[in-house]
Amino acid sequence: MRRITLDDVANLAGVSPITVSRVLRKPHAVSPALRLRVDAAVKELGYVPNIAASRLASARTHAVGVIVPTLYNVIFAEYLFALHDVLVAAGFQVIVVNSRYSEVEEESAIKALLGQRVEAIIITGTHHTLLSRQLLTQARLPVVETFELSPDPIDLNIGMSQEQAGQTATRHLIEGGFRRIAFLTGNLDHRARSRFDGYRAAMEEAGLPDLQIIAEKPRHSSVALGSDLFALTCDRGKAPEAIFCTDDNLALGAMQECRKRGIRVPDDIAIMGFHDLEFAACAAPSLSSVITRRFETGKLAAEKVLAALTSSLRSKDQQIDLGFALIPRESTTV
Amino acid sequence: MRRITLDDVANLAGVSPITVSRVLRKPHAVSPALRLRVDAAVKELGYVPNIAASRLASARTHAVGVIVPTLYNVIFAEYLFALHDVLVAAGFQVIVVNSRYSEVEEESAIKALLGQRVEAIIITGTHHTLLSRQLLTQARLPVVETFELSPDPIDLNIGMSQEQAGQTATRHLIEGGFRRIAFLTGNLDHRARSRFDGYRAAMEEAGLPDLQIIAEKPRHSSVALGSDLFALTCDRGKAPEAIFCTDDNLALGAMQECRKRGIRVPDDIAIMGFHDLEFAACAAPSLSSVITRRFETGKLAAEKVLAALTSSLRSKDQQIDLGFALIPRESTTV
């Protein structure tokens, strides 16, 4: 049973193939009479256009590639949600590829997307392999790097200073009078590392010791990991007075471990999260955190891509700092 | 600046286009000498094959379509993760489309995927519009419906009885001696509705009253929603002795609201979750829940698709019940 093609529809409707094509893409360029005949034929045959053929013939794919490290992390799910909304509404397909936090897989992801002839690429982070950068540059298409600020953007760049955010969060704890402040993290991707740098900078400027707690085996951030890491710290001796977690999940895990051990938050220990996930505000005690603007990042990235794709004038090398906001809540209130 | 094509590579390497094509797809069918020349030319020109052309010419897309309601829900992120792993390793592209819990959007999603000429479709749930079913049937490709069991599967079906799971969870509470048991839910998608049916069946068989608490405006399950719904219940008068939440997120929210109000869990109220999200075990008190096998669902669905795509013998109408498991923890222990 052969697949139905445009020609089949044209034959049934008694028109030329191009007319069918027009009815499907720009119905108003066709007279109502023919349009009706064609629509009827399409329906009768259950015709579904072959997108590959359309892409090949028109040299347009109406597809945008998006690379994220993972879908596990809600942050990226929210970001994608916003991206998706804007791009799909504008008639674009969003092709999502995971890099699994690996620069090598990111490289393959870029190749795969270029093979698909996507019209733009939105990529998480600003650190890529040399070849990745080269591929993205040579492809001559709009590229948006997100979630971080690059000293040397490939093209567009929408993000925030992860380092400043880390520093701000740490300073908040220092100002709270805490001195033994630990930094908790699982997977140290480039963004977590920047926050860590910010933490260290803040500690150093206050003349305080660096108390890092980094999962030995990189594990993706989770509540369970937070519990584990915190338990480990406690068992290792002198507990910190405060902890700054790279992620609210870790913070929640640490909080639960505290409860188990009868350690009071914030009386015995202050806990600071990151990203302001939706449960942070309603945790008990409520969790201090740092708001990051994932939705806006996704929305803006998508809009910039659309703008670049629509108008021919490329407003190159734009960098947008979306900032962040510290939200002090009960978990760090003395 | 024209895009590099296979012909360009062939010219540079001094071979025919078909040889380049072979080097890329079945390198062992080409002599080492030519292979090296071609590889060099590919690298020198930075050639990236046009997948649309390849798909059109070969009538194979090596793409599998997956429809999920949303990416917000970790359940689907985990499921996709497993799916992805299997399919990508086998050389397939995974095209993910969201239906946003709408049967109408699901229909468009199916059309979009068929337009892409995906070789199989893996779809969440067993309830679809009439046209959706028709499209899926007529397309004559492997279809896997997941997460539920269908009385009349389109093709393959891998899932579990949501209703039995709901009934089992409710019985567990009833056996704990609770009588005023409420059912908490936000968005009532088909699976949540089935769990609800199970809840009602259990309550009815025990001769107990139905105490449902359903969000007025459908909202996706979240910790905040759990807090809100539970607060609402408390303010409305006589509090239930136990609650069964469609989702661990709701359960966690309810638990936090309890803490805020000084209601002890499980002494004053028992709380039962669903899905056994990763924080359930480490919550304080630990949260009773029902394990659902998202990873296995994804993995198996992908494997079945591969099998159907590889061997020509279609093992039609298979249905696999992956079951579920009740995990009693502190939150329901009297």
Added chain:
DNA sequence: GTGAAAGCGCTAACAT
């Protein structure tokens, strides 16, 4: 092992 010819199913460009 390598190549020549033909065509996949559409659309752009140019008629009419």
Added chain:
DNA sequence: ATGTTAGCGCTTTCAC
């Protein structure tokens, strides 16, 4: 407003 022609960039025959 509609049709004709040519071709997008690959791969599938089928020769050699």
